[in-house]
């Protein structure tokens with residue numbers, strides 16, 4: 001199969017990783033990636049199903065790009081990958097009035113050569129979406145400079161079945177990749193100059209390969225020569241025991257900015273969400289973490305307006321945010337997702353109330369983020385320089401071990417990938433401005 005392909009990626013980092021894997025598979029067929037759909041012979045939308053709005057956006061885009069077929073010499077193929085293809089399957093081909101040539105689920109990308117061969121043989125409306133517990137993909141490393149963060153998916157699927165979440169139905173059962181293949185992938189990235197990796201999984205902290213748990217995997221990945229920083233996303237609270245935090249404390253290359261969603265401050269709502277902890281247990285996990293790992297910072301996810309949420313429940317959520325002072329948070333209004341358990345329940349919180357609560361929550365979280373950044377003023381800290389400034393040529397960007405963005409002025413001997421001691425002088429938005437510590 002020859003020709004040019006264009007991949008449009010939506011949603012989470014796992015999708016970005018999968019798009020790199022799809023790119024590798026299509027290049028293996030002799031196809032060439034292009035950056036614009038207008039230049040492509042094949043367009044693949046790698047989609048997200050976390051909210052209805054995300055799906056509607058893709059359907060609109062498919063209808064729009066169908067216009068590229070008018071007056072065009074050769075065929076333009078279009079296909080959908082990702083969570084939407086898994087959730088909707090053939091229905092997606094019908095909904096888009098057969099503008100799509102195929103739909104391929106997250107466990108079926110290795111079958112893309114077969115799918116494209118069948119389409120070349122004039123077959124249409126192909127839908128591949130069986131789950132495959134054994135499937136594994138290796139993302140084609142980004143061609144970008146070694147700076148920045150390189151994603152490595154270490155798990156697929158999720159068994160937590162939070163009642164509002166579509167992921168267990170679109171990504172299948174939890175399965176951990178073989179440790180050897182992960183370390184080999186990180187070694188390949190390091191050989192290309194990468195110095196930071198982000199280990200990905202829907203519940204990455206639940207990783208387990210025979211006797212190796214996630215703390216063990218962090219140890220193996222941090223031992224790869226050339227890797228200076230190992231970050232991970234997204235963790236699940238009940239995996240975070242004291243042993244895990246002690247392991248993080250003993251591995252200086254492992255990031256101490258941990259993303260740990262709590263979702264609601266009300267035990268009644270947590271139970272309805274099927275989140276497997278009480279808010280008391282969650283907060284004890286954070287306290288244990290801060291005690292065991294100096295400088296540990298938490299970020300989180302919060303949903304407001306879940307069915308049955310009273311003002312009192314919401315006040316409990318605000319109280320957790322005030323007590324725990326997260327460095328940042330992703331905050332959402334609850335929206336029912338077809339196919340999930342909670343979508344069967346009455347969505348009884350009016351949109352105006354959801355929006356008003358979300359507004360109060362965001363205002364409070366902004367104050368908490370600022371409180372955490374204020375604590376850094378005047379402090380000396382080590383940062384890893386990971387990319388040039390997006391704004392000023394005279395500046396470099398880096399991150400603290402706890403994942404706070406820091407900006408410093410360039411120095412002839414400062415290189416992307418190196419660690420440097422700095423003193424924080426100012427706060428700019430969600431970033432810190434700093435100066436290099438003399439003698440460093």
Ligand code: SF4
Nearest residue numbers: 158160161162165202
């Ligand atoms: S743990 Fe995360 S991915 Fe898994 S079901 Fe819950 S919200 Fe979804």
